[in-house]
Amino acid sequence: MKNGDMTSRERIDAVLRGDTPDRVPVFTAGHGITRHMLGVSYGEMVQSSRLMASCMLAWQDLIGDDRLMAYFDMMVEAAGFGMKMVFQDDQPAYSDKDDLLIKSPDDYFKLERYDVEKAERIAMTLEVADILFTTRGDTVPVAAIVAEPLVVLGLLRGMEACLMDCIRHPEAVKFGLDVVTDVVIDYARALTRRGVSIIVNCHDYGNRSIMSEKLWMGLQGDHLRRMNAAIKEAGATLVLHNCDANPYIDAAFDDIGYLDVYQCAALPASCETWADYKQKYGSRAVLFGEWWPPDLAAVGYDEVLARSRKMIEDLAGGGGFILGPTCEYPSHGPIINAKALVDASRMYGTYPR
Amino acid sequence: MSDSTVLSVIGESVIALEEPKVLELTRQALDSGIAPIAVINEGLTPGMTEVGKLFEEGEYFLPELLVAAEVFKAAVEIVKPHLGDAVETKGKVVLGTVEGDIHDIGKNIVALAFETNGYEVVDLGIDVPVARFADEYIASGADVVGASAMITSTLPALRRVVSDVRAKAPHAKVLIGGAPVTPALVAEYGSDAYAGDAIEAVRAVDALLSA
Numbered sequence: 001m002k003n004g005d006m007t008s009r010e011r012i013d014a015v016l017r018g019d020t021p022d023r024v025p026v027f028t029a030g031h032g033i034t035r036h037m038l039g040v041s042y043g044e045m046v047q048s049s050r051l052m053a054s055c056m057l058a059w060q061d062l063i064g065d066d067r068l069m070a071y072f073d074m075m076v077e078a079a080g081f082g083m084k085m086v087f088q089d090d091q092p093a094y095s096d097k098d099d100l101l102i103k104s105p106d107d108y109f110k111l112e113r114y115d116v117e118k119a120e121r122i123a124m125t126l127e128v129a130d131i132l133f134t135t136r137g138d139t140v141p142v143a144a145i146v147a148e149p150l151v152v153l154g155l156l157r158g159m160e161a162c163l164m165d166c167i168r169h170p171e172a173v174k175f176g177l178d179v180v181t182d183v184v185i186d187y188a189r190a191l192t193r194r195g196v197s198i199i200v201n202c203h204d205y206g207n208r209s210i211m212s213e214k215l216w217m218g219l220q221g222d223h224l225r226r227m228n229a230a231i232k233e234a235g236a237t238l239v240l241h242n243c244d245a246n247p248y249i250d251a252a253f254d255d256i257g258y259l260d261v262y263q264c265a266a267l268p269a270s271c272e273t274w275a276d277y278k279q280k281y282g283s284r285a286v287l288f289g290e291w292w293p294p295d296l297a298a299v300g301y302d303e304v305l306a307r308s309r310k311m312i313e314d315l316a317g318g319g320g321f322i323l324g325p326t327c328e329y330p331s332h333g334p335i336i337n338a339k340a341l342v343d344a345s346r347m348y349g350t351y352p353r
Numbered sequence: 354m355s356d357s358t359v360l361s362v363i364g365e366s367v368i369a370l371e372e373p374k375v376l377e378l379t380r381q382a383l384d385s386g387i388a389p390i391a392v393i394n395e396g397l398t399p400g401m402t403e404v405g406k407l408f409e410e411g412e413y414f415l416p417e418l419l420v421a422a423e424v425f426k427a428a429v430e431i432v433k434p435h436l437g438d439a440v441e442t443k444g445k446v447v448l449g450t451v452e453g454d455i456h457d458i459g460k461n462i463v464a465l466a467f468e469t470n471g472y473e474v475v476d477l478g479i480d481v482p483v484a485r486f487a488d489e490y491i492a493s494g495a496d497v498v499g500a501s502a503m504i505t506s507t508l509p510a511l512r513r514v515v516s517d518v519r520a521k522a523p524h525a526k527v528l529i530g531g532a533p534v535t536p537a538l539v540a541e542y543g544s545d546a547y548a549g550d551a552i553e554a555v556r557a558v559d560a561l562l563s564a
Contacts, residue, residue: 091506094455159458163416164423167370209550211414294533297505332506 007139008066012198012322015286016237016260020319024312024349025066027143027288027324028338032092032331034059042331043087046072049124053131060140062335064342066322068136070129070144070196072121077147077183078155080119081111092331095155102157105169108176111156116186126194133195143198143239144191146231149180149223150205150216166211166219173219181223185230192234199231200239200263203252207244217251228258239263239288243327253284263288265326274314278321287315288322291341296325297333301340308344316349323349356387360396363428367400368407370417372424375400379428389435392428401425401469405552415462418551422465442473444496444562447489449477450531451510456503459531459551463499466551472558483513487521495525497558502531508538515542526561528554 006014006022014021035045037058045051056068073093079085084096102108116122125144132142153176154162165173188199201224206216231238240252240259245266252259262285271277274290281287290311296304308323315321323345329338354362359382366374375397382392404421407413413421446467450460457479464474475493477485490498498518502511511529518525527544536547545561548554 088455091453091455091504097457160419160461164419167416167420208411208414211416215414215416294505294508294535330505 009139009141011066012141012237015319015322018319020351022353023351024316024345025322026064026342026345027067027322028059028063028065028329028341029069029325029327030059030063030065030329030338031069031071033329033333033335033338035331036335037062041089042091043089043093046093047087049127049131052124053128053135056128056132057135060136063338065140065338067141067143067198068132070125070132070142070191070194072125072128074145074147074151074202075155076119076121076125077152077180077187079121080114080116080183081152081156083156085121097158100156100158102153102162102176105165105172108153108157108165108169108172111176111179113179113182113186116183116190122187122190126190129191129194129196137195141197142195143200144196145200145202145241146184146188146191146227148201148203148205148220149177149184149227150220151202152180152184153177154205163211166215170219177220177223181227184227188227188231188236189234192236197236198239198261199236200241201227201231203240203242203247204244206248206252207242208246208248209244213248213251216248217255221251221255224256225258228256232258237261241327249281253281259285261286261288261322263324263326265289265292274311278315278317282315282318282320286320286322288324289326290315291323291325293325293327293330293333296337297330299337301336304337304340305344305347308341309348312344312349319351356382356385356391357395359385359387360391363392363396364400364403367397367421367424367428368403370420370424372420372427375424375428376431379431383432383435389432392432393436397425397428397432398471405466405470405555408550408552419462419465422469425469426465443471444558445473445475445493446497446499446558447475447477447486447493447495448499448501449481449486450479450501450503451507451514452480452482453510454501454503454507455479456501456531459503460501463501463530463548463551463554466555467558470555470559472555483510483517486514487518487525490518490522490525496562497526497528499528499530499554499558501529502534505533508533511538512542515544519543526558528557528561530554 011021011025034055037055085093087093237260239261241263249268363378467474500514528546529544530548539547546557548557
């Protein structure tokens with residue numbers, strides 16, 4: 001089989017099986033930027049399932065991304081609890097910090113599991129998944145993102161107060177985590193019923209910039225294990241994502257487990273080089289990255305090709321690597337650099353057949 | 354307990370994040386006649402300094418830093434009415450997240466760190482128009498401007514803030530920070546310093562003002 005013969009789905013399946021595909025797969029993680037495909041505003045795109053799906057499909061057409069994303073923002077689970085959202089024309093939506101749902105530690109105990117199919121923002125995301133899977137699911141896998149339960153609580157309470165509650169009121173936080181985890185699991189199962197085969201879980205709090213590993217795992221370790229097990233049981237590929245430079249990678253691999261793909265923002269502290277990272281973790285999961293998103297907004301096409309080539313040399317040997325940014329593609333970045341990622345895979349990322 | 358022991362226990366209780374104990378000991382110290390300024394300078398502040406050190410060393414993280422700062426501020430509120438005119442600050446910092454950017458958590462934590470390290474903070478909030486940083490710096494007689502950008506799309510606004518401050522107040526000290534900001538941007542934008550976290554921000558401003 002020659003370069004480019006595989007469909008995206010075949011390419012991803014091969015990598016996940018531990019085989020070498022025709023070439024290195026590329027996940028551009030384009031989301032906000034896809035609004036330019038149809039010339040709509042950010043706010044318009046994320047308030048319409050049809051627009052969101054159309055933007056994503058047009059992006060995949062143009063760039064050749066190896067996955068489609070059924071995703072609006074990191075707040076859909078929190079919105080289902082009743083969190084108010086503020087939509088903007090040219091930036092992502094944000095939660096209304098003047099009217100937080102959890103106003104005191106006692107309010108954690110008022111959280112109740114809800115029907116995800118009836119929650120507006122989740123139902124809209126499920127509709128996006130439906131459209132993407134029906135339109136192109138036979139050749140391109142559909143992915144979605146679910147939030148780390150502590151992140152959902154942070155949105156409902158306000159991050160600073162939530163972090164302080166983790167120390168002052170751990171039992172209240174744990175009660176909230178129980179409820180949120182149930183909701184996230186329900187959401188993940190609903191996504192897989194709509195054809196989503198890749199679920200990304202963002203460990204935003206699981207790093208040294210936020211809290212200690214002991215506190216993070218002590219509060220939430222059981223919840224993350226339960227969540228990941230349920231995602232795998234539903235038949236999805238699990239991608240663990242961490243935006244920070246110092247993630248608790250060994251906790252993610254050893255103590256929580258179940259992951260198929262790992263995406264981190266920077267070289268973990270336990271590794272000297274990317275080749276070392278590949279050697280240490282590459283046999284345990286497919287590695288995904290390693291473009292720091294601001295760099296994709298700052299350099300030119302040729303530089304993207306050159307750096308991608310180096311990443312492929314360091315990380316793609318024998319398969320087990322997906323090229324892409326370590327977080328969302330810059331929403332105001334140059335579109336040509338997303339194309340450069342795919343071009344780099346075609347030029348430098350082919351595997352011998 | 355001697356005065357120095359009481360003050361030392363106050364500091365240790367700040368480090369241990371024991372809020373009720375800190376507040377109770379602060380009241381007791383004032384009732385027993387310990388000078389209010391000593392309660393701050395020899396009890397609470399050394400405790401908070403140690404918390405900052407533990408944060409830098411990776412022993413404490415954001416939750417501990419935030420709780421300690423809240424404890425410190427609550428205790429200072431108890432002491433304040435007794436201080437009279439004895440309060441001195443290390444300097445005044447104008448802080449804000451730049452135009453087009455609504456991220457406030459990092460900036461709020463930096464503000465807390467400045468306040469608990471002896472600085473007065475003029476918090477401009479989020480989505481702050483470019484010109485307002487320089488205008489407020491001049492109007493408030495501040496020593497430093499601190500500007501934060503948390504997303505790549507607002508980096509151009511951060512650059513404009515630095516340029517605007519340089520144009521209106523050439524001698525102002527300018528600190529930049531935020532998720533996509535790197536030390537390399539200090540030279541590129543013409544600022545004076547970069548900080549990767551709240552404690553680093555305090556250290557950077559300490560250094561700028563003592564230079």
